[in-house]
Amino acid sequence: MVKTIALFSIVVDDYDRAIRHYCDDLGFELVQDLDEGRKRFVIVRPAGAPQGATGIVLAQASDDEQRSRIGNQTGGRVGFFLHTDDFARDHAAFTAAGVHFREEPRHESYGTVAVFEDTFGNLWDLLQPAD
Secondary structure (H helix, E strand, O other): OOOOOOEEEEEEOOHHHHHHHHHHHOOEEEEEEEEOOOOEEEEEEEOOOOOOOOEEEEEEOOOHHHHOOOOOOOOOOOOEEEEOOOHHHHHHHHHHOOOEEOOOOEEEOOEEEEEEEOOOOOEEEEEEEOO
């Protein structure tokens, strides 16, 4: 049986702020925004990703425990990895959109990489894998 990761959640403080950040600043596409009254289901994924590619559920915190995790869902480690086919293009676009990079781009054996923070403080690698 083939298994894939379909979705994972990132806890945010506001749905609309999260949608703006992921779609406008990071170039993701809004896949679903379904308001069920008591709950809203918001899914984004990188623009141009194939149908069925892994998406992110933007989950608005609903209590103090969840709010305490916003921006630190992985204990201060890089927890999310965004692959690109053109590091220079995406690094420039993110920088122009005001995305905060924690470091200058660096070349490693596995590719070109730089750590950035999403608007909530979660750490991501922007990574163009080596051929």
